[in-house]
Amino acid sequence: MNAPIRYDEEHALLRSEARRWLEERFPIARVRALAESDTGEDPADWKELAALGWLGLCVPEKFGGAGLGAVHLSVLMEETGRRLLPCPLLASTLAALALAQSGSESQREQWLRPLVAGELRVALATATEAVWGGERADAFVARLGDRFALVPARAAGARVEREVVLDRTRRSARLTLDGVEPESGAFLPASAQEVLTRLTPWACVALAAEMAGGADALLALTSAYAATREQFGKPIGSFQAVKHPLVNVLIGVEGLRSLVYAAATALDAGDPDAETLARMAKAKACDVYVFAASRAVQLHGGFGFTLDCDAHLYLKRAQTTRPAFGDAMHQRRWLAEKLLGPAP
Amino acid sequence: MTARADEHESLRAEVREWIGRNHPGDPGWKLPQSALEVADDRQFGWLRDWQRKLYDAGWVGSEWPSEYGGGGKPRGTQRIVDQELARGRAPFLLNLVGLSWAGPVILRYGTEAQKRRFIRPLLRCDEIWCQGFSEPGAGSDLASLRTRAVRAGSDWLIDGHKVWTTLGRYADWCILLARTDESAVKHAGISYFLAPMKVAGVEVQPLVKMTGEGGFNQVIWSDARIPGDALIGREGQGWEIAMATLQFERGAAEGSAGGQFVGGPGEQVADLARLARSFERDGRPALADPVVRDRLTQFWIEETALRANAARARVPGLVADRPEALPLQSKLASSEHGQALADFACELEGAGAALWIGDPNAPANAEWQRSYLNSFATTIAGGTSEILRNILGERVLGLPKTR
Numbered sequence: 001m002n003a004p005i006r007y008d009e010e011h012a013l014l015r016s017e018a019r020r021w022l023e024e025r026f027p028i029a030r031v032r033a034l035a036e037s038d039t040g041e042d043p044a045d046w047k048e049l050a051a052l053g054w055l056g057l058c059v060p061e062k063f064g065g066a067g068l069g070a071v072h073l074s075v076l077m078e079e080t081g082r083r084l085l086p087c088p089l090l091a092s093t094l095a096a097l098a099l100a101q102s103g104s105e106s107q108r109e110q111w112l113r114p115l116v117a118g119e120l121r122v123a124l125a126t127a128t129e130a131v132w133g134g135e136r137a138d139a140f141v142a143r144l145g146d147r148f149a150l151v152p153a154r155a156a157g158a159r160v161e162r163e164v165v166l167d168r169t170r171r172s173a174r175l176t177l178d179g180v181e182p183e184s185g186a187f188l189p190a191s192a193q194e195v196l197t198r199l200t201p202w203a204c205v206a207l208a209a210e211m212a213g214g215a216d217a218l219l220a221l222t223s224a225y226a227a228t229r230e231q232f233g234k235p236i237g238s239f240q241a242v243k244h245p246l247v248n249v250l251i252g253v254e255g256l257r258s259l260v261y262a263a264a265t266a267l268d269a270g271d272p273d274a275e276t277l278a279r280m281a282k283a284k285a286c287d288v289y290v291f292a293a294s295r296a297v298q299l300h301g302g303f304g305f306t307l308d309c310d311a312h313l314y315l316k317r318a319q320t321t322r323p324a325f326g327d328a329m330h331q332r333r334w335l336a337e338k339l340l341g342p343a344p
Numbered sequence: 345m346t347a348r349a350d351e352h353e354s355l356r357a358e359v360r361e362w363i364g365r366n367h368p369g370d371p372g373w374k375l376p377q378s379a380l381e382v383a384d385d386r387q388f389g390w391l392r393d394w395q396r397k398l399y400d401a402g403w404v405g406s407e408w409p410s411e412y413g414g415g416g417k418p419r420g421t422q423r424i425v426d427q428e429l430a431r432g433r434a435p436f437l438l439n440l441v442g443l444s445w446a447g448p449v450i451l452r453y454g455t456e457a458q459k460r461r462f463i464r465p466l467l468r469c470d471e472i473w474c475q476g477f478s479e480p481g482a483g484s485d486l487a488s489l490r491t492r493a494v495r496a497g498s499d500w501l502i503d504g505h506k507v508w509t510t511l512g513r514y515a516d517w518c519i520l521l522a523r524t525d526e527s528a529v530k531h532a533g534i535s536y537f538l539a540p541m542k543v544a545g546v547e548v549q550p551l552v553k554m555t556g557e558g559g560f561n562q563v564i565w566s567d568a569r570i571p572g573d574a575l576i577g578r579e580g581q582g583w584e585i586a587m588a589t590l591q592f593e594r595g596a597a598e599g600s601a602g603g604q605f606v607g608g609p610g611e612q613v614a615d616l617a618r619l620a621r622s623f624e625r626d627g628r629p630a631l632a633d634p635v636v637r638d639r640l641t642q643f644w645i646e647e648t649a650l651r652a653n654a655a656r657a658r659v660p661g662l663v664a665d666r667p668e669a670l671p672l673q674s675k676l677a678s679s680e681h682g683q684a685l686a687d688f689a690c691e692l693e694g695a696g697a698a699l700w701i702g703d704p705n706a707p708a709n710a711e712w713q714r715s716y717l718n719s720f721a722t723t724i725a726g727g728t729s730e731i732l733r734n735i736l737g738e739r740v741l742g743l744p745k746t747r
Binding site: 003004005007008009011012015216219223224226227234235237238239240242243244246247248250251254255256257258259261262277280283284329332333335336339340341343344 | 613617620628631632634637638640641642644645646648649650652653655656658659661662664665666669670673676677730733734736737738740741742743744745746747
């Protein structure tokens with residue numbers, strides 16, 4: 001795991017483009033307004049994401065996508081995580097990845113083009129994870145027993161109910177499939193286990209990248225506050241009791257970003273260590289993001305406890321992203337088997 | 345594979361093969377764990393011979409300019425050599441202060457004559473270097489140092505008290521900070537010297553570490569006369585050069601002549617896993633304990649993250665937001681990781697960890713306990729973890745100064 005990290009001008013270009021666009025389009029006031037809105041999102045944003053080509057970032061070119069890899073995906077996720085993007089881009093990306101990796105040729109032809117164009121919204125329903133973006137999805141890549149199938153939201157027996165969520169910048173739905181019987185062509189050819197085995201490292205890297213972006217944004221938010229907020233006649237950031245925990249957050253974020261890009265490089269290279277690195281990144285992301293968010297609330301003091309302070313928006317995002325595709329404990333149990341052999 | 349990657353792989357193979365043939369093996373008596381506790385002449389001679397052999401083979405200072413005694417090889421060479429030395433579990437390089445701090449400083453700030461005079465003997469371990477920075481009253485607040493240098497004709501007279509002097513007993517030369525202008529404000533009155541140690545008025549007294557080992561010292565300078573050309577840089581430029589030295593010491597600036605591989609990531613967790621295989625907890629192998637497994641995995645993740653940091657530090661586009669963060673945190677993060685890991689190893693050893701070097705039942709002759717106690721050198725020397733957190737908070741996060 002000493003391989004160089006791949007990152008070139010193309011990646012840097014995507015980052016600066018994404019950062020600029022997201023900053024302009026999603027100032028925190030708008031994120032808050034959308035979080036308070038009924039559906040949590042604005043359909044105009046989805047059209048823009050399609051126009052930017054981001055819905056198909058990792059979809060092969062022959063199906064209308066950009067055909068880019070995990071490093072590009074990490075860049076985009078890191079930047080969206082910074083702004084708490086209130087659109088189910090990650091949900092759509094996971095569904096697209098599952099289809100691109102494990103769908104039949106005809107399934108990919110039929111579903112990926114409209115997904116990439118933003119005409120058809122698809123969400124992933126693994127039966128154990130939250131179904132992000134489920135309420136407004138047109139279809140689901142949904143687990144039914146030991147297979148995944150493409151299930152239209154309006155299929156007979158499919159019921160989609162809005163969930164009441166902690167993090168209102170990321171909405172989810174409860175999908176109930178009662179007596180839904182997809183035709184045989186709707187089933188992904190691989191077993192559910194195979195689908196998840198292919199998808200999990202990518203999902204871990206995408207999630208860890210998004211979490212790294214959020215933690216990094218918190219570091220900037222809290223540092224700026226500590227540099228200006230005064231008590232005892234001095235900026236609180238001059239006190240070591242405030243400064244040192246912020247540096248601990250910094251060290252965590254730096255290590256996390258390194259793991260994310262090492263894992264993404266390994267995924268793109270087909271490196272056999274890729275899944276190990278991806279799971280390490282996700283494990284670290286859970287710890288670092290929650291720590292960064294808890295320090296943000298704490299170091300904002302009395303203001304940090306209020307709805308007016310932005311810290312809680314990230315804290316809720318951190319808490320609710322943690323379980324996706326396995327929290328730190330889950331990842332470490334998997335990693336322990338890899339390092340130490342099977343648990344007795 | 346690119347041509348460059350090809351070259352790297354063939355270099356790696358060459359170094360590995362050389363180490364395989366030339367590794368001096370176990371001498372059959374206790375070796376020090378680092379340059380900090382070289383305590384007797386037998387250890388000293390054995391380690392000096394090893395560095396000399398490596399130098400003669402071209403593996404020390406391999407990237408340094410050949411006109412001064414370096415190898416003149418392309419950038420990236422030394423890193424591969426050091427990685428292979430770590431992988432091959434080769435003994436450390438004795439002349440630590442010379443190779444990693446004094447040498448890079450002389451190459452950056454020294455005159456042509458100083459470079460020609462000092463570099464080759466330092467690389468070949470013909471002359472040993474020590475560091476005269478800290479004083480009893482000037483630790484973290486280094487700029488409050490009180491050692492004085494006063495002009496005496498064309499010479500300087502040095503008067504003061506230095507502590508934490510690794511290799512002081514064996515040193516021929518010292519990178520020495522002394523105040524040359526009492527009237528200037530704190531930092532501005534300090535100058536930097538390449539001072540001879542084997543002169544009248546220099547007394548080296550051993551200090552004993554909490555491991556019971558000697559090897560580091562205090563040095564009393566009593567009107568010791570050193571030549572006028574011992575000054576490096578300008579009079580009053582000492583603080584700037586001292587800060588550059590600390591950047592080298594913390595691994596925040598590249599330029600070491602080699603040997604910077606103690607505790608290379610990856611080796612330590614593997615050692616820890618081996619340890620967990622050989623110890624029992626509550627009647628079963630420690631490795632079967634889910635809590636032990638989880639802790640070990642956390643160390644593995646941290647170690648991998650530290651290594652990934654090193655890889656990312658070489659990618660300008662991925663450090664653009666905070667270029668100073670990775671170099672400034674590198675010593676802090678790796679020393680605290682290493683310390684926590686050694687502590688966990690002692691915990692794994694259970695009651696055995698109460699036995700010290702010399703007891704036949706001490707696990708691995710108490711190597712882990714010794715490592716743990718010695719690890720405090722890494723979290724204190726070269727800027728304590730607390731000072732480094734201040735520096736990171738101020739320089740990287742933009743927080744106001746702590747006063």
